[in-house]
Amino acid sequence: MAEGISVTTTQAGAGPWRLIPAAAAAAATLWFAGFVAPVSHGEIPQYVLPWVPMLGIDFAFRLDGLSLAFALLICGIGALVFLYAATYFRSDRRLGSLLLTLIAFAISMLGLTVADDAVTLFVFWEGTTVTSWLLVGFDHEREKSRAAALQALLVTGMGGLALLAGLLIMGGMAGTYRLSEMNAMGEMFRASGLYPLIFALVILGCFTKSAQWPFQFWLPGAMAAPTPVSAYLHSATMVKAGVYLMARLTPALGGTDLWIWTLVPVGAFTMILASVWAMRQTDLKLMLAFTTIMGLSVITMLLGVSTPEAAVAAMTFLLVHAFYKAGLFLSVGMIEKGAGSREYPEVAGLAAAMPLTTTVIALAALSMAGAPPFFGFIGKEVIYEAAGHAPVLPLFVAGAALVANALMIGCAGMVAIRPFFFRPRRSPRDMPADPGWGLWLGPAILAALGLFCGLFPGTVDHALVAPMVHAVTGAESPTHLALWHGIGAPLILSLVTFALGGCLYLLLDPIRDRLAAAEPSLPRTEGWYDAALVGIAAIAAALTGALQNGRMTSYLRWTFLTLGALIWLALFVGHGTWPAFTLSREIMDWAIFVIIVVSIVMVLRTHSRLTAITALGGVGSGIAIIFVLYGAIDVAMTQLFVEILVVIFLAIAMVRLPPTGAMPFRVGNALVAAVLGLGVFVVQLSVLGTDLDLFMTVFFEQSSVPSALGHNIVNVILVDFRGFDTMGEISVVVIAGVASIAALRAGRRTLR
Amino acid sequence: MKSLILSTCTRMLMPLILILSVFVFWRGHNEPGGGFIGGLLAATAFALVEKAEGLEAAKRALRFRPQSIAAFGLGCALVSGVWGGLQYGYFLKGVWPFITIDAEGNKHGLPFGSIFLFDLGVYFVVLGTVCGILFALEDVVSREADVEED
DSSP: OOOHHHHHHHHHHGGGGHHHHHHHHHHHHHHHHTHHHHHTTTOOOOOEEEEGGGTEEEEEOOOHHHHHHHHHHHHHHHHHHHHHHHHHTTOTTTHHHHHHHHHHHHHHHHHHHHOOOOHHHHHHHHHHHHHHHHTTTTTSHHHHHHHHHHHHHHHHHHHHHHHHHHHHHHHHHHHHOBOOOOOOOHHHHHHHHTTHHHHHHHHHHHHHHHTTTTTTTTHHHGGGSSSHHHHIIIIISHHHHHHHHHHHHHHHHHTTTTHHHHHHHHHHHHHHHHHHHHHOOHHHHHHHHHHHHHHHHHHEEEHHHHHHHHHHHHHHHHHHHHHHHHHHHHHHHHHHHHHHBGGGGGGGGOOOTTTHHHHHHHEEEEETTOOSSSHHHHHHHHHHHHHHHSSSHHHHHHHHHHHHHHHHHHHHHHHHHTEEEEEEEESSSSSSOOHHHHHHHHHHHHOOOOOHHHOHHHIIIIIIHHHHHHHHSSSSOOOOOSOOOOOSSSHHHHHHHHHHHHHHHHHHHOOOOOOHHHHSSOOOOOHHHHHHHHHHHHHHHHHHHOOOOOOOOHHHHHHHHHHHHHHHHEEEESSSOOOOOOOOOOOOHHHHHHHHHHHHHHHHOOOHHHHHHHHHHHHHHHHHHHHHTTTOOHHHHHHHHHHHHHHHHHHHHHTTOOOOOOOOOHHHHHHHHHHHHHHHHHHHHHHHOOOOOOOOHHHHHHHHHHOOOOOOOHHHHHIIIIIHHHHHHHHHHHHHHHHHHHHHHHHHHHHH | OOOHHHHHHHHHHHHHHHHHHHHHHHHHTSHHHHHEEEEEEHHHHHHHHHHHHHHHHHHHOSSSSSHHHHHHHHHHHHHHOOOOOOSSSSTTTOOTEEEEEEETSSEEOOOHHHHHHHHHHHHHHHHHHHHHHHHHHHHHHHHHHHHHHH
């Protein structure tokens, strides 16, 4: 029955449930849209849910302009991507898990951008890392996907750890984990001696997440992810988390020389590097991945410039990029579905067969190229405007932006002209055609938004950009977006960009071939990643080989030696007192002493394992009697039963081993035994010699009956006062049991 | 190799030990005993059966898979924790629904609640894990012996 249902659903495609995530995300977008008006008037909605009040950590959320813009992007583009994914993977049985992971990712990303508490932000930050690992490795049956997912996880995970350290230092200095309160203490952070450390740690987190040099290599690798995932994670959301955090912490950390001279050069260098390599790609999706790195670098560089004009440019470009890049990623998926390939040399002349795809891509690509009247044009103008006002190296910033933008025009031509115009039709699929509405609706809306924002820049400026800039700089936005800025340096630079970009597009093939030919001889950035991976594996192998040599005696020797060393260290470092040591006159004590000593002598003298085990049981029983004598009945009972069971276990295991024969006396082992035994003996004595603090004992004696309704204090402590410890212990017991059973069964299999 | 004396004794001892283990567990909150000791005691009962009658007999006597018993125990402990959490807002806080305390501080009613459930969980975890490892170990060793005899 269940089988039959699953087969039919696979054939017909998933049911209407697949549209639920898209609908939910659309509803969330509308809900957030309701905040646009209040936020643009300066209101900042907050919501706090106590989490660890003792440490001042809360689930604190705050919706200022920056957070709101991100929330709208995440939910809005999320809705379109969920719809797209539901269509793209309609007949794939993994659709459910894909949508579920995408939703988990969207929630993490949303939490990250609206969090006002540093720890909350970090938790969501790691949430995006883990979910993106699952999403990049979605085709987990392919080796390449798994490697790419692992690479993304390790690089961003490493940055995440650095970020946590940075945020914790900041929290410790500020005495609060609220980002909004930290941002108010910018002077204190910048003047502090710890500033370089905080900066390095936080920026490491941001650069790894947002794929800045030298961590940029994971992003093209992550294109192993399915198209909808790339469109969502690697254009509009996850990779923007790093940029978001830089913008978020600008009031606290930004504006210093260190900030400017790190962000501007790294941003500019990554920007040019990425745009050059974008020209080399033939896979359109991979090309878009490189242009995404370029987009992120532009924002990084602009945030580094640290002027109000640059903040306007950064925030505007962030929106511009989100619209056109997500649209283009989704559109490339349309080419792939409709024509059968996303390698541009393999497809050509599709304009007549796929008019809708052509239009959508053309709109998005025009915004990417920065053509008027698209939003991309405004984005480019404000970048040039900001470059002119840059406090450091304005020519350098403007020049880097010019080169990168020109290369963008070449790339826009690559995706919008090459597959569609001026050549006879050619495609792996015989009858290329536009895909269904579920696929084109999303990119079409995004492309249309690019045009809409370009035509009505005042609306976007008032509703989104100005509040975002206010959140970053704490001041009113100095410039207002407009399509026509008048004739000035930015316009002239734009015209130069178009000319240069046009030339680059015409020279696309020779540039690509030259780059492809030069590629093997150039140094690879991921070299350090590969080397680190190999190095860690080698160290792990060497260490495991030395410690896990498979000999039980060796393990025991090392364990006991370490324990003995620790005990003697404690004895010498600590300050215990030597107790008054009087010999007991009780006959019972001497009887127990004799039992234990005789048992130990037997253990040492016997050649039979069984005898040795039983004699060890004798030692344990002697100790159990001591417990009885001193009134610790519970401990005695436990000790006794454990002894019995241990003897049974060892008897089963060892009875099958060959006879030991005469055991040679090993001086080394004897020394280890002596060191440990004497150490324990002396420690016991010195523990007895110290004054016992009876605070806990008195507390338990007094509270056991009234608060826990039990007379047996030992049991009450175990199950009530320290129940959480016991919970942990029994979990460990179960895990150890399952592991032993598994290990034993594995041994059984190799025997056969 | 079966010993007649051992198996005859086991037949009488095993129920006695089990009853004793339940008794020790039951009185554990006020007298020496409790879930951990009770569970160990119950495990020795099944170890005895295993030694006297063989692995299959011990598995039959236990009825359920040892791992399931351990998992059930962990589940009991978790439920008791959540119970306290739902009732008082603190995970693992003791809940005694049938006990009332009068003005003199004397308690009346049935001593059953989340702490009892928690201790029961400990009992089953210990019983299940010890039996699980014991059975697996015996299984491996006896198969190894078969291989040698072949």
